[in-house]
Amino acid sequence: MAEANRTIRPLSPHLQIYRPQMSSISSILTRITGNALIVGVVLAVWWLLAAATSPEYFATANAVATSWFGDLVFTGSLWAVWYHYLSGLRHLIWDAGHGMDLPTAEKLGWVCIIGSVVLTLITIVLV
Amino acid sequence: MRYITDRKRAVGKGPSHSGTEHHWYMQMSAVGLAFLVPTFIYIFGSALGQGHEAVLAIFGRPFPAILTGLVIFVGMRHFAKGATMMIEDYAKGTARKTAIFCVVSLSYAITAVGLFALARIAL
Numbered sequence: 001m002a003e004a005n006r007t008i009r010p011l012s013p014h015l016q017i018y019r020p021q022m023s024s025i026s027s028i029l030t031r032i033t034g035n036a037l038i039v040g041v042v043l044a045v046w047w048l049l050a051a052a053t054s055p056e057y058f059a060t061a062n063a064v065a066t067s068w069f070g071d072l073v074f075t076g077s078l079w080a081v082w083y084h085y086l087s088g089l090r091h092l093i094w095d096a097g098h099g100m101d102l103p104t105a106e107k108l109g110w111v112c113i114i115g116s117v118v119l120t121l122i123t124i125v126l127v
Numbered sequence: 128m129r130y131i132t133d134r135k136r137a138v139g140k141g142p143s144h145s146g147t148e149h150h151w152y153m154q155m156s157a158v159g160l161a162f163l164v165p166t167f168i169y170i171f172g173s174a175l176g177q178g179h180e181a182v183l184a185i186f187g188r189p190f191p192a193i194l195t196g197l198v199i200f201v202g203m204r205h206f207a208k209g210a211t212m213m214i215e216d217y218a219k220g221t222a223r224k225t226a227i228f229c230v231v232s233l234s235y236a237i238t239a240v241g242l243f244a245l246a247r248i249a250l
Contacts, residue, residue, distance in 0.1 A: 002137055034209050038233070041206075044171065045199070045241045051182045051246035062140045074175065078168070085164060088157045095154060127172030 023102070026109035030087040033080035040077030043070065078123055083116035149208060154200070156205040167198045183248055192249040199241035207234035 018024055043065060050061030064070055090108045093099050101107055140146055174185045185191050210230040218226055 007180070013176065031209075031213055034206070035213060038206060038210075041199075041202070045237050045244070047175075048195075048248075049240055049244040051179065052184070052244040055179050058182070062179075081164060084147060085161065089161065092154065092157060123168060123172065127169055 001108040022106045022109040026087060026090075026112055028084060029113075030091075033084040033087075037077055037080050037084065040073050040080070043073050075120075075124070079116055079120040082123070083112060086115050086119075087110040149212070153205065153208060156201050156208075159201050160205060163194060163198050163201065167194055170194065186245060186248045189249070196242055196245050199245075200238055203234040203238045203241075206218050207231045210234075 045110060047058075047061045047065045052056040067072070090099075093108070094105075099105060143149060152221075159241065170185065170191045174182050177185075186195060207230060211227050214223055214226045214230065
C-alpha cells in the first residue's frame with residue numbers, strides 16, 4: 001500500500017495555482033520570516049565574536065553592523081522576528097484548538113501583519 | 128483482534144516514524160522563545176551602536192549573557208528544525224539530504240561561535 005500511494009501523495013501547495021488570500025499569505029510569510037532571520041543572526045553573532053576577539057576586529061564588525069547594510073538587515077530582522085513571534089502565537093492558539101474558523105483565522109492574519117508593523121515601530125522608538 | 132497496547136500501536140507511526148515529536152519540539156521551543164526574545168531584543172538593541180567597552184560590559188553581566196546564550200541555543204535548534212521542515216517540503220533525494228545537512232551544521236556552528244564569544248566576554 002505504501003508503494004502504491006507513493007506517486008499520488010499530495011505535494012506542497014503550488015504558489016502559481018493558489019489565489020493569494022490571507023490564510024496562505026500569512027502562512028508563507030511565517031516561513032519566509034523564520035528562515036530569513038538567519039541573516040540577522042549571522043550578522044549579530046559575528047558582531048559578538050568580534051567584540052570578544054579584539055578592539056580592532058570589533059571596529060570592523062561594528063562598522064558593518066551599524067552601516068546602511070546593517071541597519072537594513074537589523075530593521076528587517078526586527079520586523080521578521082515580530083511577525084514570526086505573532087504568527088507563532090497564532091499557531092499555538094490553533095494547536096490548542098481555538099480560532100480555526102475562517103473569519104477568526106483571517107482576523108488573526110491581519111493581527112499578525114498590522115501587529116508586527118506596530119511592534120516594530122514601537123521597538124525602534126523605545127530601543 | 129490484535130493483542131497490542133494503545134501506546135505500542137502509536138509508536139513509530141506516520142511517515143516521519145517519530146510521530147509528533149518534531150511538531151512538539153517546535154511548540155515547546157516557541158513557548159520558550161516567546162518569553163526570551165522580547166527581553167533579548169531590548170538588550171541587543173541597546174547594545175548595538177555602543178562602543179567596544181560598553182558592549183563588553185553589557186554582555187559581561189550575568190543576566191544578558193545567560194539570556195543571550197539561551198536565545199542562541201534554543202533559537203538555533205528551533206531554526207534547524209523549522210528550516211528542515213521547509214527543505215522537506217520543497218526538495219527530495221540528495222538535494223534534500225545535502226540541504227538539511229548544511230542547515231543543521233550551520234545552526235550548530237552559529238551556536239558554538241555565539242557561546243564561545245559569550246564565554247570569552249563574560250568569564
